[in-house]
Amino acid sequence: MTKQQLSRRVEPRKLPSRSNSRARVEAILAATRELIFRHGLEGLTTNQIAEHAGIPVGSVYQYFPNKQAIVYALIQDWLSVLEDKLDAFPMEDYLQKGRDYALQQMSMTVTVPSTFDYERKLGRILLGAIDLYPELRELNDAHVEFCVESSVKFLKAAGSKWSVARLRKLGRYILEIRRTLYYTPDEIVADAIKWQEIATIAIISQCLDD
Amino acid sequence: MTKQQLSRRVEPRKLPSRSNSRARVEAILAATRELIFRHGLEGLTTNQIAEHAGIPVGSVYQYFPNKQAIVYALIQDWLSVLEDKLDAFPMEDYLQKGRDYALQQMSMTVTVPSTFDYERKLGRILLGAIDLYPELRELNDAHVEFCVESSVKFLKAAGSKWSVARLRKLGRYILEIRRTLYYTPDEIVADAIKWQEIATIAIISQCLDD
Amino acid sequence: MTKQQLSRRVEPRKLPSRSNSRARVEAILAATRELIFRHGLEGLTTNQIAEHAGIPVGSVYQYFPNKQAIVYALIQDWLSVLEDKLDAFPMEDYLQKGRDYALQQMSMTVTVPSTFDYERKLGRILLGAIDLYPELRELNDAHVEFCVESSVKFLKAAGSKWSVARLRKLGRYILEIRRTLYYTPDEIVADAIKWQEIATIAIISQCLDD
Amino acid sequence: MTKQQLSRRVEPRKLPSRSNSRARVEAILAATRELIFRHGLEGLTTNQIAEHAGIPVGSVYQYFPNKQAIVYALIQDWLSVLEDKLDAFPMEDYLQKGRDYALQQMSMTVTVPSTFDYERKLGRILLGAIDLYPELRELNDAHVEFCVESSVKFLKAAGSKWSVARLRKLGRYILEIRRTLYYTPDEIVADAIKWQEIATIAIISQCLDD
DNA sequence: AATGAATGAGGATTCATTCAT
DNA sequence: AATGAATGAATCCTCATTCAT
The missing domain is CATH 1.10.357 (Tetracycline Repressor; domain 2)
Incomplete structure (x- = not known):
């Protein structure tokens, strides 16, 4: 992530409505999670994510406005699980x-x-x-x-x-x-x-x- | 830092002998420290470091084999201070x-x-x-x-x-x-x-x- | 070409399928051929190739993983023509x-x-x-x-x-x-x-x- | 060798007069010959030559105006040996x-x-x-x-x-x-x-x- | 004369993002 | 909506040559 990318919008571009959409969003997040787990944040590229998720790069941008938004969503998921545990x-x-x-x-x-x-x-x-x-x-x-x-x-x-x-x-x-x-x-x-x-x-x- | 840069040599290229050399190494480390403090690791570029240290890029590479080596030296310094404190x-x-x-x-x-x-x-x-x-x-x-x-x-x-x-x-x-x-x-x-x-x-x- | 570049993959990045792709690969090869013919291998730069081929550098790397791969393809073409002649x-x-x-x-x-x-x-x-x-x-x-x-x-x-x-x-x-x-x-x-x-x-x- | 280096003077800067000078010129040529033999022309640097010859870079430029002049001298030597053989x-x-x-x-x-x-x-x-x-x-x-x-x-x-x-x-x-x-x-x-x-x-x- | 640190333009390659199809 | 080729600014690093000491 270069400097220009900072301070961008990070909300998912659209709320996944159709089940296919949700599946794709999940695939993207899962791929990112996996890649991050294996190689860390360094060298994480959107093309890599797309390839790993089995969808075209263009489609990634259908659901996320930029790369950080994916990491953002990942962290959001993760934190909300933690919070649910606390709540429960x-x-x-x-x-x-x-x-x-x-x-x-x-x-x-x-x-x-x-x-x-x-x-x-x-x-x-x-x-x-x-x-x-x-x-x-x-x-x-x-x-x-x-x-x-x-x-x-x-x-x-x-x-x-x-x-x-x-x-x-x-x-x-x-x-x-x-x-x-x-x-x-x-x-x-x-x-x-x-x-x-x-x-x-x-x-x-x-x-x-x- | 791209993927290829990983697993490179990180020892400083030479022990600063001349007073000027030492000053430059210090300047590089200080500049890096400052930049990292202000903007984090992301977006840290060698040209930026050089400019901030007031020396040409080429000179940075006279003392450090690559970008990571600078961060390496920074951490080394930092940890050794901590260890000295413990020792003392x-x-x-x-x-x-x-x-x-x-x-x-x-x-x-x-x-x-x-x-x-x-x-x-x-x-x-x-x-x-x-x-x-x-x-x-x-x-x-x-x-x-x-x-x-x-x-x-x-x-x-x-x-x-x-x-x-x-x-x-x-x-x-x-x-x-x-x-x-x-x-x-x-x-x-x-x-x-x-x-x-x-x-x-x-x-x-x-x-x-x- | 510096030393680090040696021993890299040299196969073209992808088989040109769309006609446009093929045209671009041809343009890259033609530009390289021309530049090499005129100025030799020394001083051959990827930016030069791209400019001469009328495409952006990034696109060169869409079809070839690195500079040598272009020369590799050029030689491959050339040798295969020779072999075809012998075969015929x-x-x-x-x-x-x-x-x-x-x-x-x-x-x-x-x-x-x-x-x-x-x-x-x-x-x-x-x-x-x-x-x-x-x-x-x-x-x-x-x-x-x-x-x-x-x-x-x-x-x-x-x-x-x-x-x-x-x-x-x-x-x-x-x-x-x-x-x-x-x-x-x-x-x-x-x-x-x-x-x-x-x-x-x-x-x-x-x-x-x- | 970059493009700028082309079309430069290639005569040795000075005729080695003192035996020490001659020894240094020989050392430079020998080092270059060895490096070229081992790694080819690609990646041959003046610093490398100097180091291999055991003399400082600056001194290399005392005897040769630029890098090509060294290769020039090497080829000259080589060809003159061939010509001597023919003559003899x-x-x-x-x-x-x-x-x-x-x-x-x-x-x-x-x-x-x-x-x-x-x-x-x-x-x-x-x-x-x-x-x-x-x-x-x-x-x-x-x-x-x-x-x-x-x-x-x-x-x-x-x-x-x-x-x-x-x-x-x-x-x-x-x-x-x-x-x-x-x-x-x-x-x-x-x-x-x-x-x-x-x-x-x-x-x-x-x-x-x- | 001798030195070797200093220089900085130049070059290969990457990658987030777009947009024509 | 979906695609994936196209883009080009940005980045790391090199190295021939100089020049202050």
Whole structure:
């Protein structure tokens, strides 16, 4: 992606309506995901994506206004899955079962990143992409906002006396702790999940004990 | 950087001997650092670097065999500063002052990343670069090794009964905890440092209490 | 052409299917032929070729993976014309008309290089190109093989008792005699053809008289 | 060599007077010869030559005005050796011993190219260089002139009745026959020399029998 | 005279995007 | 709507030659 490409529109050109359209959009995203996973972002070309997806380049531009929009959509998908996981978590149930249990569950909530090596590598690359292209930043910001809100809601419900502002800061750091899993090498994920839980409980305890 | 450029030699072409040479190497690195800081890795061109450094392109290639070699040198510099900081830490002193004090200091050791926003942003970008280009990986690996060893040494000295293999895993995760600081937004660094300390002490305690 | 370019793929990127494609490939080859004829191989640039062919550089690379591939195609064309000429020669007819007549015809077969100055100069340059770029060598080797086989077949048919191995050596030298025509200055081609015939008959006689 | 370099002066910048100068000129030529032999003309750089010769680039330009001048000198050396060989040939002696003997010896004269593979490959490359750079053409022309004169003198002395103009044409072709040896693969040199002799005698006979 | 760092125009190749069919 | 050939600005890197020291 050259400089000129920056600051372009990134919304999909059209909402895929016909099933064929959706299939093509999926094919494009799948191809991109695969290529990115295998070779990283460097050297990713639209022609390559099209070829890998089994459709002509021209058609790629039927659904995406430019190359970044594809990566944008990829990240969007990925983040929304993460957010769905967070959303689906039945926090209320656990909160009724006592502080310790709640703490443990909260830390589990934190552990969203998939423990599957494939997803973790992909996540790492996508996280890198966010840093690479300004347009993708907004996606990250929205996601961060979502995660932070999720944490704040939980911590409040768990009984924290901290101000929302302070809880938001903590929520932001909790997200960072969660993201360590992406950068953790495959060989130590199992242990890392455990340590992540310990670390999370430790810092969360602060706001519950105050 | 296109695909063909990958897997190239990355050692600086020559050791700068004449004072002018050293100045030029510095100018190149400074220019690159500045450009990377401002616009990220994307769109970084050799001509841009040369222009920014106030020297002709040809001269850039007098000191570096290719573009990546410059980024390589940049990362090398950066990591070696981090390693020097770790090395300079007088761990022994603290170990004599009791477990709690030692724990706290250990966690401080962990907090190596500069708290200055500039360095943290640069560090984040350089960390991203490592993921982008295979050649840079070796630099990271060596650095990781160094940090892990440093942690293991400390934890052993602090009295951990864990096996070296297990301590190495922990050391690896401690590094990840440390790196969270790079991804922490400027507004919450102050708090993040504190939480990072808490989190670190919590996970380190495991291996000391066993 | 710099060193890095050597050992690259040289097959045309795609078989020209649409008439326009074929026309463009022709235009590229014609432009290259013309430029090479006028200025030699040195200083031949892809931009020059494109400009001369009246198409953008990018389009040149639509049909040829790199500069050498163009020269490769040029040589391929040229050699295949030569081989067609050899193939088209009705050797059998002549063999029945007696040794002397056959000998004369054989030597005529040998005289394949065009007597037109343009083609001879071009041939000389292309022959030089083969020596310049390793990839082109395989083309020459295949052509040599073809010519040698052609000679051996003829000499056998003409009644030579020599072993195939020996005839192959002779065939290889006959090719060299044929190629003298390329290096012969325009002013003496007419005579050179005659002398070439004499020379050829003389050395061929050896294997028929043994 | 880029286009701009063409049409430059090619005489050595200074006649090497001091022994050190001569040694350096020799070193430059030897290095160039070696590099050309190994990698051909493509990719030959002055820096490479200097490094291989063990002297600084700047010094190369003390003795040669530009890169081509080096190749020029190399070819000059090579051709002068060939001419010395021709000169040293005691043709008169042989002419007194009868036509057949003379013919045979004449054809030997023709066989000047070294039968050593190294020299033959080098000669082939140098011959190619002549075709590549216009400036080198004059060297070839002078050499051709020399060889033609040598042949004419011999043929006249041997009793040919042909006009000088016609003998010059024959002489020119005899040179071409001689040059076939350069293009002959190593495996068949031995046989090629024999066939070259036969071919030469055959065409020379024409002018003696008329 | 000797040096070798400095120069910068030039060249091969790429690739996001368009648009004629 | 679908296609995929066409485009050409942009990018990395080279290297003959110079000239300050």
